Amino acid sequence: MKICIYGAGAIGGWVGGLLARAGADVTLIARGPHLAAMREKGLKVVSETESFTTRPACTDDPAEAGPQDVVIVTLKAPSVPAQVPRMAPLLGPDTAVVTAANGVPWWYFHGVEGPWRDRRLETVDPGNVQWDGIGPHRAIGAVLWPACEIEAPGVILHRSGDRLPLGEPDGSRSERVTALSKLLIAAGIKAPVRPNIRNEIWVKLWGNLSFNPISALTTATLAQMAEDPDTRAVVTNMMAEARAIGEKLDVRFPMSIEDRIESARKVGAHKTSMLQDLETGRQMEIDAIVGAVAELGRIVGVPTPTIDTVLGLVRQRARIAGCYGD
Structure with a gap:
């Protein structure tokens, strides 16, 4: 499974570091001094109980990474719409996109029965940029509970928490969300599949x-x-x-x-x-x-x-x- 962390700052760097240590095929999309430090010295993750350094693939150009099986978007919600065109090279026919930002996700009404089915939310997806550019069929929901920060370029400080529950918008235990859950759990992250994310x-x-x-x-x-x-x-x-x-x-x-x-x-x-x-x-x-x-x-x-x-x-x-x- 090829996984891309789009926005590998504090939380994304923590997830990517754990996946890389577990041997996953992971690419981190980052920028600036943080990217430069990871390229030069690797990515260091520090917590109360351990410290380790990995060397995952890192780039600021999604085209270098190519199509992925899963893209985990860990950017803050306001930053995502402008990045949708740059994500295009990562999206193959079956690529899943995990939305992990705080707040209400743009796909919220996808897959629900009733009068609001497939209703769009202007506040989180102005102009339907994500709905049209990513597609709700790709979306997997997630909630990031850990607290992390970038202590220095290339160094992630993990303060607390290790839960990252996942869920399909329609509540199914699909093959893709089950496989991702197993991979994250193997990396040391509590990532159960929830029937109602x-x-x-x-x-x-x-x-x-x-x-x-x-x-x-x-x-x-x-x-x-x-x-x-x-x-x-x-x-x-x-x-x-x-x-x-x-x-x-x-x-x-x-x-x-x-x-x-x-x-x-x-x-x-x-x-x-x-x-x-x-x-x-x-x-x-x-x-x-x-x-x-x-x-x-x-x-x-x-x-x-x-x-x-x-x-x-x-x-x-x-x-x-x-x-x-x-």
Whole structure:
């Protein structure tokens, strides 16, 4: 199985490093000093329990890699549409594309029965670039739970987590998703095949939707947001609106709102990815995480007054900081 990691930064580098160590035929698409360092010295992965270096194929030109069996896209959601034309050389007739970005995936309504079958989401796929350029038939869903960062060019620091559940949009245990699951598990990644990957997507989205934008507006950590009564009330309202949307879409939430907030509080003085992006001037994943949920609310007829208010504020905050849109 030929696998390409498209966007081999922190998380993608961790996945690619583990696959390479396990002997998989993996190619990393990266750029800049990180790519140069991997070419010169290899890719180093460091965790609390181990440190190892591998030398997978690395390039910034997808045409060098050629058609793949699986492309795992680990770019942030706002970056993906512009990269779709560059992905074309990787896509053979049967290539699967694993979407691992935060938020609602562009293929969300593919393979579902009912009135919203194959509905497109403008917030995450403006102009249907991914739907038309990649194709929903290629999509495999995934949720990346690990926390990683690029400690230095060519060096990935794995802080925590090793879960990467997978799932076909139609819920089937297809040959392709089963084979990929086995390969990732052999590499040391917990990658079970879920019969409803959308449920897993919502578990992570539920927290990201609320804590991420509020942290960008307040600069508060997870613990500070969960422990402050005023902020906690806003988080609770956003989660309640999101749960109402999810339940309209037949999503099952495995815990209460209070338990979900408490799990975030226990993480402690952690800055969300959206706040980190704001502080470092990187593009923020606002539309995939917050805007898409508001769009889903409009589709299923669930009002989202709190989500809409926070969405408008965080978009303005990001625009002023140069971290949103063009």
